[in-house]
Amino acid sequence: MAEVATINQVVQIGVETTEGTAVPALKKLASLGFDIGPDVTIDVFKATGRKRPSIAAMSMESAEGDLSGRPTYDEIMYPLAMIMGNKVTTSLGSGAYQHVFTPKTSGSDVVKSLTVEQGDPTAGLAHRSAGTKLVSFGINVSRSATEVTGTTIGKRITENVRLSGNEIQQLAITGGTPTSGEADLTFTGQTTAGVGHDATAGEVQTALEALSNINPGDVIVAGGPWPATPITVEFTGQYAQSDVAAITAVDDFDAGEVTITTPTPGSAPTELPETPIQPTEWSCYLDDTSGALGTTKALRVLSVSTSDSDRFGPVWVVDQAQDSYVATVETDPSSEFTVMLAADAYARTLFATMRAGAGKFVRLEAVGPVIGGGINHRLRFDMHIKITDIDRFSDQDGVYAVQFTGQWFHNAAWAKSMQATVTNTQADL
Numbered sequence: 001m002a003e004v005a006t007i008n009q010v011v012q013i014g015v016e017t018t019e020g021t022a023v024p025a026l027k028k029l030a031s032l033g034f035d036i037g038p039d040v041t042i043d044v045f046k047a048t049g050r051k052r053p054s055i056a057a058m059s060m061e062s063a064e065g066d067l068s069g070r071p072t073y074d075e076i077m078y079p080l081a082m083i084m085g086n087k088v089t090t091s092l093g094s095g096a097y098q099h100v101f102t103p104k105t106s107g108s109d110v111v112k113s114l115t116v117e118q119g120d121p122t123a124g125l126a127h128r129s130a131g132t133k134l135v136s137f138g139i140n141v142s143r144s145a146t147e148v149t150g151t152t153i154g155k156r157i158t159e160n161v162r163l164s165g166n167e168i169q170q171l172a173i174t175g176g177t178p179t180s181g182e183a184d185l186t187f188t189g190q191t192t193a194g195v196g197h198d199a200t201a202g203e204v205q206t207a208l209e210a211l212s213n214i215n216p217g218d219v220i221v222a223g224g225p226w227p228a229t230p231i232t233v234e235f236t237g238q239y240a241q242s243d244v245a246a247i248t249a250v251d252d253f254d255a256g257e258v259t260i261t262t263p264t265p266g267s268a269p270t271e272l273p274e275t276p277i278q279p280t281e282w283s284c285y286l287d288d289t290s291g292a293l294g295t296t297k298a299l300r301v302l303s304v305s306t307s308d309s310d311r312f313g314p315v316w317v318v319d320q321a322q323d324s325y326v327a328t329v330e331t332d333p334s335s336e337f338t339v340m341l342a343a344d345a346y347a348r349t350l351f352a353t354m355r356a357g358a359g360k361f362v363r364l365e366a367v368g369p370v371i372g373g374g375i376n377h378r379l380r381f382d383m384h385i386k387i388t389d390i391d392r393f394s395d396q397d398g399v400y401a402v403q404f405t406g407q408w409f410h411n412a413a414w415a416k417s418m419q420a421t422v423t424n425t426q427a428d429l
Contacts (some may be wrong), residue, residue: 004125004360008299011035012269013078014115017429019328020131020155025117026308027267031072031147031276032079033114034066036129038157053117062324063129063157065116066168067137069152073377074272075370078114079150079428080420083134083311089428094373097427099421103308108330109147114190116154121163124217124236128161129154135326138307138336139285139381141364144279149307152277153314156324160221162234165241165264170223171204172230173197176255181260183251187300188244197253200225208233227256241268275377277366284339285363290414293382294363300342301394304363304364306381307409308418309334335360335408335418337385342401343393350404354387359409361385376425384411 011034012025046053054121067079077099081087084101086109103109108212113133119126123420124141132154140147171185174401182194185207205221205330208214218237223230235244244268249258285294287380310333314325341347353360368377385406408417 001124004120004123008120008123009118010121010163012117012165013194014079014164016113016115016130018135018280019113020153022109022115022128022130022158022401023420025115025162026073026267026269027058027073028032028271029069030271030274031071032067032075034065034067034114034118034132034152036063036116036118036127036132036152036154036157038062038155039064042427051092052211060325061156063132063152065129065152065154067131067134067148067152067389069141069148070146071086071148071379072272073275073277073379076148076379077424077426077429078112079137079148080367080422081112081138082132082310083111083150084418084420085109087429088383089115089128092373092375092423094371094375095425096371096373096375096423097425099422099424101422102416103418105417114132117163119161119163121219122237123221124240126161126163127157129156130158131155131328133312133323135313136309137311138305140303140305141279141282142303143279146279146366146404153312162236163241163269166264167235167239167242167262168264169235169247171233171247171254172259172261172335172388173227175257176253177314177414178253178255178384179411181251181253183249183253185248186248187211190214190365195395196226197251198284199231201231204231204233213393222285223346235266239249239266242266250251252341257427258406262319275368275424277368277379281366281368283363283365285365287361288358289361290361290384290411293361294365298339298341298346300344300346302340302342302399302401304337304339306337306364306383307335309336337383337406337408338403340401340403343400347402347404350387351390353391354404357386359384359411359417360406361411372422378421382419382421382423383408384414385409386416 014023016026045055078107137150176199190211201224364381389405
């Protein structure tokens with residue numbers, strides 16, 4: 001039995017219409033990764049007078065995971081839609097689109113959930129979690145790297161599934177109910193020995209795997225037995241996530257015939273364009289009013305980050321019909337903004353800002369390659385922050401530096417605390 005290689009684990013996602021209702025995960029991430037796994041709570045009971053417990057009772061089962069990676073201008077939309085939500089998209093022409101995400105200070109945010117699949121497309125071993133939402137999200141920027149982090153929750157893991165994209169063909173007997181006869185199945189020029197009118201899924205799988213162009217593991221056959229129940233053939237292995245030729249059949253049944261359809265055509269998952277957000281493309285601005293956002297560039301920023309945490313929690317109910325939590329609810333969030341500055345005269349002006357309890361409007365912006373019509377790829381975080389902490393002066397690669405920490409604060413005139421804007425080539429998620 002072949003070992004399961006970590007390096008072959010890929011992640012595919014699908015944007016759900018209804019939270020928790022799984023959809024085909026037909027988009028493949030190249031720069032961001034969701035690493036999902038089980039999260040269980042088991043009640044262990046030990047009776048009085050016993051040294052060892054006697055009962056282990058499952059109480060709560062869900063999924064948890066981590067988001068990590070180096071973002072691109074196209075993939076960054078997904079985590080923003082999952083945690084900030086309220087997306088408004090505008091076509092800018094020339095193949096460019098602007099997506100604005102504005103988390104609310106009051107009221108419910110309309111965010112997206114994902115179906116996340118993780119596994120090996122050729123080995124046919126994968127697991128899936130529906131209803132995946134970001135609980136926390138952060139972006140860390142320095143001259144050496146741009147990094148995305150986060151944590152997720154989701155409905156309990158479904159194990160032993162295949163990644164979306166495999167072709168499924170159905171072999172049904174229609175037009176009558178045979179009591180005798182056999183069918184020869186042909187796949188790309190190779191023909192099986194005859195399979196009976198009452199064949200099982202296992203017999204069809206054995207017949208197909210005997211062909212020179214189908215190796216063990218290339219097909220997963222289910223359903224049956226004939227003639228009452230159709231048999232399905234899912235193509236995996238060397239035929240995983242691809243459009244394959246239709247099986248054909250010739251039979252000598254005394255009634256009815258084999259009818260072959262393709263309820264699920266095979267297709268490779270879509271990979272988004274890889275336009276990375278380079279460390280060289282970032283700038284940070286600090287201004288006193290929302291109208292001046294993006295005016296005053298801080299020239300000695302050594303590192304900067306922002307994050308939002310504790311966004312959603314699961315709702316557990318006493319209901320035997322529910323195998324995981326039934327919904328998610330917004331919780332009391334916690335935001336953070338940190339900026340490490342060279343301890344020059346400009347940085348020292350922030351001491352007065354801190355002492356006065358005054359706010360600063362921050363723009364953290366990356367400007368990437370031109371899309372068309374003079375429009376650039378762009379990622380922008382606009383925030384109204386107030387400084388809540390300051391670290392001691394420190395050495396940062398020989399530079400005398402100081403780090404300020406703040407939180408997002410609602411600003412009445414601006415009518416928000418934070419807004420993220422993405423400009424890319426994607427019309428939607």
